[in-house]
Amino acid sequence: MLKLNNLKKYLEFQEKVKENLKNIKELDDYFPDLLKENLNLLKDKGYLGVPYPKEYGGLGLDYLHYAIIIEEISKICPSTGLAVAAHTSLCSFPIFKYGNEEQKRKYLIPLAKGEKIGAMGLTEPNAGSDASTIELQAKKDNNFYILNGTKRFITNSQEAEIFVVLGTLDRNLGKKGITAFIIEKNFKGFTVGKEEDKLGVRGSSTCELIFEDCLCPKENLLGKEGEGYKYIMETLDGGRVSIAAFSLGIAKKAYEMILEWEAKRETKSEIVYKIIAEADTLIESASLLTYYSALLKNQGERADKESANAKLYASEAAVKICDYAISLYGYYGINKEVKLERFFRDAKICEIGEGTSEIMKLIIAKEALKNFK
Amino acid sequence: MDFELNENQKLIQDTARRFAQEKIEPIASEIDKTGEFPSEIIKEMAELGLMGMIIPEEYGGAGLDFTSLAIAVEEISKSSGSIGVIMAVNNSLCAYPILAFGKEEQKKKYLPLLATGKALGAFALTEPNVGSDPAHLESTIKDMGDYFLLNGTKRFITNGGEAKIFVVFATIDKEKEHKGICGLIVERDFEGFSIGKHEDLMGLRSTANCELIFEDCKVPKENLLGNIGEGFKIALHTLDVSRIDIGAQSVGIAQAALEKALTYSKERKQFGKYLYEFEMIQEMLADMATKIQAARLLVYYAASLKDKGAPRFSKESSMAKYFASQVAVEATRLAVQIHGGYGYTKDYAVERYYRDAKCMEIYEGTSEIQKIVIARSLIS
Numbered sequence: 088m089l090k091l092n093n094l095k096k097y098l099e100f101q102e103k104v105k106e107n108l109k110n111i112k113e114l115d116d117y118f119p120d121l122l123k124e125n126l127n128l129l130k131d132k133g134y135l136g137v138p139y140p141k142e143y144g145g146l147g148l149d150y151l152h153y154a155i156i157i158e159e160i161s162k163i164c165p166s167t168g169l170a171v172a173a174h175t176s177l178c179s180f181p182i183f184k185y186g187n188e189e190q191k192r193k194y195l196i197p198l199a200k201g202e203k204i205g206a207m208g209l210t211e212p213n214a215g216s217d218a219s220t221i222e223l224q225a226k227k228d229n230n231f232y233i234l235n236g237t238k239r240f241i242t243n244s245q246e247a248e249i250f251v252v253l254g255t256l257d258r259n260l261g262k263k264g265i266t267a268f269i270i271e272k273n274f275k276g277f278t279v280g281k282e283e284d285k286l287g288v289r290g291s292s293t294c295e296l297i298f299e300d301c302l303c304p305k306e307n308l309l310g311k312e313g314e315g316y317k318y319i320m321e322t323l324d325g326g327r328v329s330i331a332a333f334s335l336g337i338a339k340k341a342y343e344m345i346l347e348w349e350a351k352r353e354t355k356s357e358i359v360y361k362i363i364a365e366a367d368t369l370i371e372s373a374s375l376l377t378y379y380s381a382l383l384k385n386q387g388e389r390a391d392k393e394s395a396n397a398k399l400y401a402s403e404a405a406v407k408i409c410d411y412a413i414s415l416y417g418y419y420g421i422n423k424e425v426k427l428e429r430f431f432r433d434a435k436i437c438e439i440g441e442g443t444s445e446i447m448k449l450i451i452a453k454e455a456l457k458n459f460k
Numbered sequence: 461m462d463f464e465l466n467e468n469q470k471l472i473q474d475t476a477r478r479f480a481q482e483k484i485e486p487i488a489s490e491i492d493k494t495g496e497f498p499s500e501i502i503k504e505m506a507e508l509g510l511m512g513m514i515i516p517e518e519y520g521g522a523g524l525d526f527t528s529l530a531i532a533v534e535e536i537s538k539s540s541g542s543i544g545v546i547m548a549v550n551n552s553l554c555a556y557p558i559l560a561f562g563k564e565e566q567k568k569k570y571l572p573l574l575a576t577g578k579a580l581g582a583f584a585l586t587e588p589n590v591g592s593d594p595a596h597l598e599s600t601i602k603d604m605g606d607y608f609l610l611n612g613t614k615r616f617i618t619n620g621g622e623a624k625i626f627v628v629f630a631t632i633d634k635e636k637e638h639k640g641i642c643g644l645i646v647e648r649d650f651e652g653f654s655i656g657k658h659e660d661l662m663g664l665r666s667t668a669n670c671e672l673i674f675e676d677c678k679v680p681k682e683n684l685l686g687n688i689g690e691g692f693k694i695a696l697h698t699l700d701v702s703r704i705d706i707g708a709q710s711v712g713i714a715q716a717a718l719e720k721a722l723t724y725s726k727e728r729k730q731f732g733k734y735l736y737e738f739e740m741i742q743e744m745l746a747d748m749a750t751k752i753q754a755a756r757l758l759v760y761y762a763a764s765l766k767d768k769g770a771p772r773f774s775k776e777s778s779m780a781k782y783f784a785s786q787v788a789v790e791a792t793r794l795a796v797q798i799h800g801g802y803g804y805t806k807d808y809a810v811e812r813y814y815r816d817a818k819c820m821e822i823y824e825g826t827s828e829i830q831k832i833v834i835a836r837s838l839i840s
Binding site for chain 2: 284287437
């Protein structure tokens with residue numbers, strides 16, 4: 088557990104991160120150059136490979152440091168926060184965990200150093216909450232796997248040069264047919280489709296990935312054939328910690344904006360006190376859940392329930408506090424000149440991305456029942 | 461007590477619904493993206509009588525009641541929240557105060573224009589520094605003998621950029637607080653009146669929501685609405701009426717969200733089942749439907765009080781607006797949730813509903829203000 092005397096170390100780190108992020112730009116639409124500027128700035132600070140060992144180009148810090156960085160980025164620019172979370176947790180992680188030494192040298196190092204951006208291709212038009220039914224077909228052919236199919240809603244599509252992609256060797260095998268591959272952007276037969284027109288996190292790219300007889304060399308099989316589903320589940324477990332931290336960043340920013348607005352008012356109503364108290368308690372609880380799940384991840388264990396607790400609670404806190412804040416700001420809250428409305432739109436992805444709230448509830452309840460003896 | 465719509469109301473509902481489906485539905489997403497004001501549609505709505513529903517026939521209107529207006533606003537809002545509020549503002553916030561407080565000449569001059577769509581109406585109360593407290597307006601009028609001189613800035617005015625007739629509130633004496641507030645009918649081409657910046661809002665993006673700037677704007681004496689110092693009363697009474705429509709607009713958007721969520725849950729399969737087969741989804745749908753029905757009944761009840769000539773219905777109209785707008789926010793959030801990643805994109809209408817819904821908790825009195833109105837009525 089986190090000891091109080093260690094906490095000081097993290098708080099000092101948080102201050103340093105804030106200082107380092109001063110020049111991060113806020114994005115509300117997809118401007119590739121500006122996003123690239125943000126990512127370059129993060130790269131220079133080492134923030135694109137926080138939890139990976141130094142020998143692989145990472146910072147060699149723990150998950151709590153990583154969560155703090157995601158939180159702080161998302162306070163300024165949720166789009167960038169989401170991009171970093173997807174890069175670090177969804178692409179670098181499975182390569183770090185399941186990749187062979189050669190793959191780590193070739194892919195993890197440039198990812199962790201931030202020289203290349205990563206993405207994960209899991210979701211498909213017909214496979215969202217249920218990842219076991221993915222349809223992207225992988226056919227073995229001598230030295231290659233031939234991939235055919237479409238992925239959808241893939242964060243970092245346009246920036247990424249390295250993709251961890253899930254396909255199936257045989258749909259009849261269900262979960263046991265699912266296999267992971269490392270795909271490079273320039274592989275033949277692989278193209279990035281149209282940009283989605285989204286409610287929020289509009290500064291990040293979200294596209295379709297199209298595989299038409301895409302040739303993936305045999306050595307780019309990640310781990311073993313048929314083990315992909317297991318990898319996804321563990322990858323998403325860590326992903327949830329990052330989305331909890333992302334949500335927490337949005338929630339804290341909206342809360343700060345409430346305080347900023349209300350501190351200026353001469354008279355304060357009890358209703359305002361009530362809202363502040365509720366928002367504050369949501370933030371404190373969401374922080375504890377998020378940091379706790381990060382600490383569990385430090386021990387290298389699965390933390391399915393705890394990361395789902397954190398993601399569920401922090402994402403709801405983000406949506407609620409943005410909602411409170413807009414209500415207090417009135418017309419200024421829904422006006423684009425004040426940034427609240429952007430945070431309100433960005434926040435809604437927290438309840439959907441990397442497992443909806445409904446899926447979180449299923450995970451939590453199943454784990455709780457399993458653990459009850 | 462009768463919970464059935466009468467034949468005439470059913471006809472109105474049917475007409476508005478068909479018009480919305482045929483004409484508005486196909487352009488609703490596009491005007492949200494471009495922010496374009498739907499002038500052509502508004503013209504057609506005027507021809508159908510929708511822009512002057514509560515204006516008596518002698519002034520060129522449809523001569524209908526407020527329940528009918530609420531029914532129509534709900535139907536129009538199911539397709540476009542923006543068009544729903546453009547219509548509601550024209551009827552309740554501009555035509556209604558002229559009808560209720562205007563002199564005969566004012567009614568004769570302005571109501572036929574509003575009813576026939578020759579001129580669009582707006583209502584200008586909110587200011588950059590005055591939202592929830594209209595007793596302390598900063599816009600001023602000065603009696604110049606032959607005319608009034610109007611100075612000040614109004615903000616967040618729905619229909620502002622397109623309207624020709626504005627009901628504007630300003631103070632003749634700040635010391636007098638609410639007793640100094642006056643209502644005026646201001647025409648777009650009065651000297652000294654200009655349109656400021658167009659607001660870039662999260663939702664209801666096609667409503668020409670603008671700033672209005674009055675710099676020594678000359679307003680003829682005969683354009684005073686009611687008497688000197690009656691503006692506050694006029695504004696509050698007008699808002700009591702118009703909140704019923706914001707309730708109706710909220711019900712419309714919430715209902716549309718429910719219908720879209722239902723449709724989607726019958727199309728989408730995950731884990732080998734249609735979404736509607738999941739109990740968690742069923743719970744969401746049941747919750748949405750129950751709250752929408754409750755909201756609709758609150759709206760109809762408030763409208764029926766107004767139609768029966770009840771002297772006071774502030775509490776009921778505030779309840780309708782407060783509850784229905786909250787239901788709209790909840791229902792649209794759940795509809796996005798049910799749609800998952802798809803709901804987060806502009807390919808599905810629920811994304812727009814979610815943005816539009818939040819605006820309804822804000823304008824014409826925030827939910828906090830509604831609760832104060834309700835509590836005061838309970839206590840007094």
